[in-house]
Amino acid sequence: MDAVAVNDTLQVTPVIALEDVMQTVAEHKGCGTSGGSGKASCGSAAGQGDLPTEIWEKVKNHPCYSEEAHHHYARMHVAVAPACNIQCNYCNRKYDCANESRPGVVSEKLTPEQAAKKVLAVASTIPQMTVLGVAGPGDPLANPEKTFKTFELISKTAPDIKLCLSTNGLALPDHVDTIARYNVDHVTITINMVDPEIGAKIYPWVFWRHKRYTGVEAAKLLTDRQLLGLEMLTERGILCKVNSVMIPGVNDKHLVEVNRAVKSRGAFLHNIMPLISAPEHGTVFGLTGQRGPSAQELKALQDSCEGEMNMMRHCRQCRADAVGLLGEDRSAEFTTDKIMAMEVNYDLDSRKAYQAKVEDERVAKVAAKQEELSTLAGEQSDIKLLIAVATKGSGLINEHFGHAKEFQVYELSTAGAKFVGHRRVDLYCQGGYGEDEGLDSIIRAINDCHAVFVAKIGGCPKDDLTKAGIEPVDQFAHEFIEKSAIAWFKSYLDKVNQGEIEHIERGDAEIRQGALIAAA
Amino acid sequence: MSYKIIASQCTSCSACEPECPNVAIREKGGTFIIDPKKCTECIGYFDVPQCVAVCPVENTCVVDASVPRYQPSA
Numbered sequence: 281m282d283a284v285a286v287n288d289t290l291q292v293t294p295v296i297a298l299e300d301v302m303q304t305v306a307e308h309k310g311c312g313t314s315g316g317s318g319k320a321s322c323g324s325a326a327g328q329g330d331l332p333t334e335i336w337e338k339v340k341n342h343p344c345y346s347e348e349a350h351h352h353y354a355r356m357h358v359a360v361a362p363a364c365n366i367q368c369n370y371c372n373r374k375y376d377c378a379n380e381s382r383p384g385v386v387s388e389k390l391t392p393e394q395a396a397k398k399v400l401a402v403a404s405t406i407p408q409m410t411v412l413g414v415a416g417p418g419d420p421l422a423n424p425e426k427t428f429k430t431f432e433l434i435s436k437t438a439p440d441i442k443l444c445l446s447t448n449g450l451a452l453p454d455h456v457d458t459i460a461r462y463n464v465d466h467v468t469i470t471i472n473m474v475d476p477e478i479g480a481k482i483y484p485w486v487f488w489r490h491k492r493y494t495g496v497e498a499a500k501l502l503t504d505r506q507l508l509g510l511e512m513l514t515e516r517g518i519l520c521k522v523n524s525v526m527i528p529g530v531n532d533k534h535l536v537e538v539n540r541a542v543k544s545r546g547a548f549l550h551n552i553m554p555l556i557s558a559p560e561h562g563t564v565f566g567l568t569g570q571r572g573p574s575a576q577e578l579k580a581l582q583d584s585c586e587g588e589m590n591m592m593r594h595c596r597q598c599r600a601d602a603v604g605l606l607g608e609d610r611s612a613e614f615t616t617d618k619i620m621a622m623e624v625n626y627d628l629d630s631r632k633a634y635q636a637k638v639e640d641e642r643v644a645k646v647a648a649k650q651e652e653l654s655t656l657a658g659e660q661s662d663i664k665l666l667i668a669v670a671t672k673g674s675g676l677i678n679e680h681f682g683h684a685k686e687f688q689v690y691e692l693s694t695a696g697a698k699f700v701g702h703r704r705v706d707l708y709c710q711g712g713y714g715e716d717e718g719l720d721s722i723i724r725a726i727n728d729c730h731a732v733f734v735a736k737i738g739g740c741p742k743d744d745l746t747k748a749g750i751e752p753v754d755q756f757a758h759e760f761i762e763k764s765a766i767a768w769f770k771s772y773l774d775k776v777n778q779g780e781i782e783h784i785e786r787g788d789a790e791i792r793q794g795a796l797i798a799a800a
Numbered sequence: 801m802s803y804k805i806i807a808s809q810c811t812s813c814s815a816c817e818p819e820c821p822n823v824a825i826r827e828k829g830g831t832f833i834i835d836p837k838k839c840t841e842c843i844g845y846f847d848v849p850q851c852v853a854v855c856p857v858e859n860t861c862v863v864d865a866s867v868p869r870y871q872p873s874a
Contacts, residue, residue: 363815367856373811374857389812418813490819490846492853 335548338465338519341410341635342442343606345466345521345549347594347699350606351675352638355411356402358395359386359601360426364418366448366486366502369564370525370555373417382556386417386601387611392426394616396433400626401619402603403438406610407634409603411466413444416600421451424458431462440628442466446523450486450502452509460516467513468521468551469506473531474541476500481530484564507545514546521549521592526573526581527565528555539585550585551592554578558793575728575789579700593701596686605673607686607702645675649762653696656766661773663783664693668703668726668750669761670734677756677764681737687726690765694773697765704792721792723748728789730772733764749786802839803849804864807831809857816861819850836867843872 331339343350364373371384390398403409412434414420420427431443444466445459452469459467473479479499486498493501513520522542524535531538539550555572557565573581582591596606604610668687670679689701703725706718719741726732731751735758742752756764775781802824805816810831817825817832822845824838834851841863842849851861 362811362813363818363854364813364856365815365854373813418815422815487815487854490850490853492848 335519338442339548342444342466343411344413344444344468344592344595345519347592348642348675350594351671351673352408352642353411354406354409354603354605355413356399356409356603357413357415357598357600358398358430359389359417360392360395360430361414361416361420361423361600362389362418363422364416364448365422365450365488366419366498367484368448369482369484369570370527370557372561372563372566374562382561382597383415383600384417385599388601388616389417390616392429392433394619395430396437397624398614398616398619399434399441400437400624401622402614403441403631404624404626405613406604407631408605408638409441410635411442411444412438413446415446415468419448419451420445421447421455424451424455428458428462431464435462438626440631444468446470447509448502449506449509450488451505453505453512456509456512456516456518459513460518464518466519466521468523469510469547470523470525471503471506471510471538471542472525472527473499473534474503474507474538475534476503478531478534479503482525482527507541510542510545510547520547521551522547523551523553523595525555526552526578528571528573528577530570532573532577532581535581536585539589543589547589549590549592551595552578552582552585553595553597554791556597556793572791572793575701575703575791578791582700593699594688596702596704608673641674645760645762648760649697649766652763652766655770656694656696659694659770659773661694661776663773663776664691665730665769665772665783666691666700666728666786667753667765667768668729668732669765670732671761675761676758677733677761678735678758681732681734681741681752684734687729687732688761689726689729690761692765692769697762697769703789706792719744721790723750724790725792726750726789728786730786731768733761733768749784801841801869802836802864802867803834803841803851803861804836805832805834805851806860806862807833809860811857813856815854815856816851819854821845821850825851834861834864836864839870840872841870843870 339345341349341353343353343355373384399412414427414430427445434441434443443462443464445464446468449469449471472482476496476499479502480496483499483502485492485494486502488501510520524538526532526535535552542550555565557563557570557572559566582593585591594606601611602609603614667690669677669690670681670684671677671688672679684705686702686704688699689703690697691700705722705725729750731753732745733753733756737752737754745752753768776783812831821842822838822840824835825832855861
């Protein structure tokens with residue numbers, strides 16, 4: 281990252297004070313553009329770090345823009361936008377399974393009025409719900425009336441809720457001014473390529489201005505519109521995240537180039553996600569046997585882009601009607617029938633009070649981590665390893681091994697504990713007894729980890745995990761994740777130094793595909 | 801002729817509805833239908849029928865041969 285790259289895109293037109301501030305936001309391009317504090321402390325990671333205050337205020341309680349916030353704050357998507365204007369080979373909208381978490385899937389679509397009611401109902405029930413997104417199941421900007429009507433209704437009744445939308449970008453340049461007018465301050469664009477030849481392998485067609493385009497022509501049109509839309513948004517100080525689907529053999533190597541292209545246009549955060557392509561989803565990639573990346577392949581690509589800009593690693597590729605913390609889905613509690621019958625009392629003050637409490641928790645968590653980190657000072661070691669954590673949120677090790685539907689993965693080194701991803705698993709424990717097959721799939725999902733941190737674990741899985749070379753750690757039950765991880769790592773290093781144990785590299789792990797077999 | 805939507809394949813995504821220049825498409829019973837009296841096959845508006853071009857499921861918006869061919873007025 282160099283100062284020249286930043287200055288290249290500076291506007292020379294004189295601007296008024298407010299725009300000046302927004303321009304700084306737009307120019308910021310994630311973190312590390314100034315100062316030397318590095319990535320670990322900023323943007324998508326822990327605290328404010330070297331982020332300008334205006335940006336920090338925008339991301340600090342947005343679970344999709346801040347890794348740290350996603351432990352504490354919840355989001356919801358309302359499915360008001362069913363139509364789409366492009367076709368992607370990784371998408372098939374025909375099937376809906378309640379247990380499936382992937383973009384484009386919803387159980388019911390809503391009118392803007394129903395959506396507004398749902399938002400109030402959810403926000404009254406879940407005070408940490410801070411963000412409302414329109415993410416489909418089609419493309420929000422292919423349904424502009426419905427999307428903006430929804431924003432209009434919500435901004436009137438629940439003005440404290442942040443609005444965001446996620447788009448493929450084709451129609452984006454036409455709607456940038458409207459997006460700015462509705463104070464939508466977070467926009468996610470899915471950009472899988474900047475090379476139309478590669479794009480032709482991902483998008484069979486796009487529909488634009490009354491015409492269907494195919495092949496390279498379609499992909500050229502799409503990439504031009506995406507990048508133009510991104511530039512127009514960042515010029516207006518609207519925070520942009522770029523999502524990319526990693527498709528091995530198609531765009532995996534190319535995504536480094538995409539990363540450079542979006543960074544230079546002011547994107548704040550880059551989220552590289554693994555392709556989901558189970559044959560039963562009926563997508564083109566699913567049917568042609570196109571595989572998704574392994575955990576190691578995904579992490580290697582994310583790591584290689586991280587020097588360039590902030591990488592998001594906590595994306596759960598959620599449904600277009602998801603509700604709750606990332607990684608949990610409470611949408612079944614808020615079906616249209618249920619919300620229409622609910623008495624909603626939207627109490628802004630109690631929401632504020634609750635969120636103030638959450639902020640205190642966060643401060644305590646960061647302080648605990650800093651304190652523990654100081655004990656690592658002076659440690660010299662090249663050892664880097666991964667651990668898996670069972671958590672229900674709040675940054676605590678507070679989930680039973682058998683109840684975990686996912687594990688969060690942290691990378692430990694003498695630099696501290698860094699969140700690097702998560703692994704979805706099928707429930708091990710059903711009705712009180714464990715199942716061996718379930719355990720095997722969990723071990724495959726966290727096979728690259730040296731240890732798994734849990735609030736509690738039964739004797740059987742404990743033995744099997746140990747046999748597989750993954751240490752079950754339950755002595756930090758209900759304590760802070762990072763603080764505990766650092767303490768454990770320090771004792772691990774001590775044991776290695778004293779020759780008590782030998783440090784062995786772990787193998788690769790599997791990224792889980794398909795619907796949840798065991799519903800919660 | 802007019803176009804029709806094969807209900808069993810319709811995902812009810814609504815993409816076709818606003819594209820129809822004749823406002824011939826509406827939702828009915830969970831999927832979308834085309835009013836054959838209003839459909840002009842997009843003749844006079846576009847080179848290709850818009851419902852066909854925007855529909856995400858191939859061969860779902862198809863010619864309805866049971867209806868006489870649309871005759872543009874001279």
